[in-house]
Amino acid sequence: MTEPNSKELRRRHPIPPKDGFGFALLALILAVALWLATGWVMWLVKQTMTANGFQASWADALLVLFALLPSGLLWSALRSLGQARRARQALQSENLIAARVHSSEAHTWAWFTLGYVGALVLFLLFVLFFIANNVAVGRTFFQLELIRNSFGLILQAFWVNVVIFLFAGVFSLIWGLVVAIAKLLPGKPAQPIRFIATFYTDAFLSLPSIIVIYLIGFGLPLTGIGFFRNLPLEALAVLALTLTYGAYMAEVYRAGLESIHPSQWAAARSLGLSYGQTLRFVVVPQAVRRIIPPLLNNFIGMQKDTALVNVVGVIDAFNQARIIASNDFNLSAVTTVAILFILITIPQTRLVDRLVERDRARFRQG
Amino acid sequence: MSFLEIRNVHKRFGANEVLRGINLTVEEHQVVCLIGPSGCGKSTLLRCINGLEEIQEGEIRLHGDRITGPGVDLNALRRDVGIVFQSFNLFPHMTVLQNITLAPTQVLRMPEPEARAKALALLKRIGLEHKAQAYPDQLSGGQQQRVAIARALAMEPMLLLLDEITSALDPELVSEVLNLLRELAREGMTMILATHEMGFAREVASKVCFMYGGVVHEEGPPEQIFSNPQRERTQQFLASIIEAGRL
Ligand SMILES: Nc1ncnc2c1ncn2[C@@H]1O[C@H](COP(=O)(O)OP(=O)(O)O)[C@@H](O)[C@H]1O
Ligand SMILES: [Mg+2]
Numbered sequence: 382m383t384e385p386n387s388k389e390l391r392r393r394h395p396i397p398p399k400d401g402f403g404f405a406l407l408a409l410i411l412a413v414a415l416w417l418a419t420g421w422v423m424w425l426v427k428q429t430m431t432a433n434g435f436q437a438s439w440a441d442a443l444l445v446l447f448a449l450l451p452s453g454l455l456w457s458a459l460r461s462l463g464q465a466r467r468a469r470q471a472l473q474s475e476n477l478i479a480a481r482v483h484s485s486e487a488h489t490w491a492w493f494t495l496g497y498v499g500a501l502v503l504f505l506l507f508v509l510f511f512i513a514n515n516v517a518v519g520r521t522f523f524q525l526e527l528i529r530n531s532f533g534l535i536l537q538a539f540w541v542n543v544v545i546f547l548f549a550g551v552f553s554l555i556w557g558l559v560v561a562i563a564k565l566l567p568g569k570p571a572q573p574i575r576f577i578a579t580f581y582t583d584a585f586l587s588l589p590s591i592i593v594i595y596l597i598g599f600g601l602p603l604t605g606i607g608f609f610r611n612l613p614l615e616a617l618a619v620l621a622l623t624l625t626y627g628a629y630m631a632e633v634y635r636a637g638l639e640s641i642h643p644s645q646w647a648a649a650r651s652l653g654l655s656y657g658q659t660l661r662f663v664v665v666p667q668a669v670r671r672i673i674p675p676l677l678n679n680f681i682g683m684q685k686d687t688a689l690v691n692v693v694g695v696i697d698a699f700n701q702a703r704i705i706a707s708n709d710f711n712l713s714a715v716t717t718v719a720i721l722f723i724l725i726t727i728p729q730t731r732l733v734d735r736l737v738e739r740d741r742a743r744f745r746q747g
Numbered sequence: 748m749s750f751l752e753i754r755n756v757h758k759r760f761g762a763n764e765v766l767r768g769i770n771l772t773v774e775e776h777q778v779v780c781l782i783g784p785s786g787c788g789k790s791t792l793l794r795c796i797n798g799l800e801e802i803q804e805g806e807i808r809l810h811g812d813r814i815t816g817p818g819v820d821l822n823a824l825r826r827d828v829g830i831v832f833q834s835f836n837l838f839p840h841m842t843v844l845q846n847i848t849l850a851p852t853q854v855l856r857m858p859e860p861e862a863r864a865k866a867l868a869l870l871k872r873i874g875l876e877h878k879a880q881a882y883p884d885q886l887s888g889g890q891q892q893r894v895a896i897a898r899a900l901a902m903e904p905m906l907l908l909l910d911e912i913t914s915a916l917d918p919e920l921v922s923e924v925l926n927l928l929r930e931l932a933r934e935g936m937t938m939i940l941a942t943h944e945m946g947f948a949r950e951v952a953s954k955v956c957f958m959y960g961g962v963v964h965e966e967g968p969p970e971q972i973f974s975n976p977q978r979e980r981t982q983q984f985l986a987s988i989i990e991a992g993r994l
Contacts, residue, residue, distance in 0.1 A: 647799055648832065648836035648838070649838075650825065651797050651830045652854065652902060653822050653825040653850055653902065654850060654854060658853050662853065663838055
């Protein structure tokens with residue numbers, strides 16, 4: 382008989398919300414601490430700059446600006462505290478609904494403060510790391526002078542990477558589709574073709590691309606066959622990457638083609654369309670939408686792998702940067718390459734996200 | 748020689764023998780209704796007639812010509828035998844018009860303008876001219892199913908197979924599809940339809956076949972099957988249909 386009673390009890394005495402005062406206070410304390418810490422780190426930066434004889438009013442202004450930045454968090458923490466106080470008052474006057482509203486606001490603002498505190502802490506740690514040991518990190522990776530001097534050379538060499546991945550990208554997209562269709566060919570006569578295609582993808586999915594590049598880049602010219610001997614190394618690199626990524630692309634295509642419901646095949650075949658016509662007009666156009674994001678992801682992966690072609694002596698951006706780095710005992714030129722790769726990749730990953738999101742929106746519509 | 752002759756057709760999925768010796772003849776301009784409990788093989792039989800499934804034994808003849816077994820040009824057969832599915836199966840990436848013109852232009856090599864004109868005439872007939880440029884997901888279920896019928900009709904088939912084409916529709920959309928079938932029947936289109944719409948079967952069928960146990964268990968004119976079934980299984984099936992308020 383206790384059951385209905387406790388239910389009755391709960392109905393008459395709903396659970397009051399927490400006012401969130403302690404949480405808000407914690408946010409405020411952390412915000413203040415972070416403010417002090419930021420001031421301290423900026424002070425350290427200023428000292429390092431002076432020690433290195435660097436003096437500029439814009440830099441000072443920047444430091445002051447950074448030091449002031451966390452004051453915004455004081456505002457949000459205070460706001461949380463204010464809401465928490467109103468929640469407490471509402472609780473005292475037994476206004477549960479108002480208490481919930483203010484408590485929820487207090488929690489939201491406290492979380493907001495904590496989120497930014499966390500991000501800023503990471504930023505400060507990075508700055509400390511950068512200036513540690515009298516800017517050793519900064520000097521090793523970000524020597525502006527070196528970056529400026531080597532930039533032209535690196536950019537030129539990066540063009541080699543771009544050419545390689547554009548060619549290998551287009552070729553592997555086509556080659557992958559051919560392999561995927563070979564793997565999906567129906568019937569007994571196509572069995573040997575299916576077998577070869579399956580073996581090919583299995584082999585190249587398991588081979589590290591650096592080994593393929595090495596074998597093809599060094600091996601094919603060694604065979605002495607005229608055609609391969611006269612090919613530029615870059616073309617061999619394209620061939621190696623096409624073979625490797627063709628296998629990845631083929632798997633994506635195959636998954637995409639197989640994701641089209643068999644009823645679409647039945648509908649097309651029942652109208653008299655042949656196997657090839659069904660693929661071309663019905664299945665591939667529907668599959669392409671779904672597989673563009675994963676294909677693009679493979680493409681991005683391949684761009685990064687163009688840096689591996691240095692093992693056979695192609696002067697790409699990374700190889701060029703290594704040469705410069707070993708001359709200067711400094712990695713800043715390699716940093717330039719890293720930045721170039723990041724710059725060309727970020728727009729593409731954003732694009733993939735956009736495409737995935739668009740597809741999802743379409744799917745939600747029904 | 749009948750228009751369509753199905754003789755002793757057996758169909759197995761692995762160890763599961765779904766059709767165990769189907770015998771059925773259909774004359775030109777007849778409407779034959781297949782009824783029977785779910786899973787008795789109605790869809791499978793229709794898919795065999797269209798060559799979407801291979802049969803293991805027996806034969807099917809259309810106009811005296813054998814359409815099962817090795818060496819049959821299935822693509823050619825399917826020009827003559829159209830099928831409409833329960834789940835419409837329109838091509839979602841194509842407009843209504845493209846759905847209808849795809850097969851005539853690609854399979855019959857009909858010139859594009861002619862195919863379009865024909866498709867528009869068909870759409871006008873089913874009252875969906877204004878939807879020619881719409882995509883399937885912009886149509887109601889009933890409209891989609893009518894487009895699917897138009898898509899099959901665009902190939903001018905000699906025989907139309909319809910597999911429970913109203914089963915996936917909301918009740919208020921069923922009649923618009925049945926009206927279209929009624930009209931086709933009146934014009935003399937030869938049709939085989941698997942259906943649970945007993946009232947409709949009674950109205951339009953030339954012959955009703957009750958399938959059970961992988962064979963045609965009982966067949967006859969609709970009045971006989973529905974009012975005076977001879978065999979016990981048929982009686983039980985119809986009793987359960989009546990109990991469900993569907994007859
Ligand atoms: N592609 C298939 N593979 C295996 N079994 C199948 C397949 N298609 C149908 N079946 C089986 O065949 C039987 C008959 O199915 P179906 O022809 O769809 O019946 P109905 O249309 O009369 O409801 C069912 O038991 C089903 O499980
Ligand atoms: Mg069925």
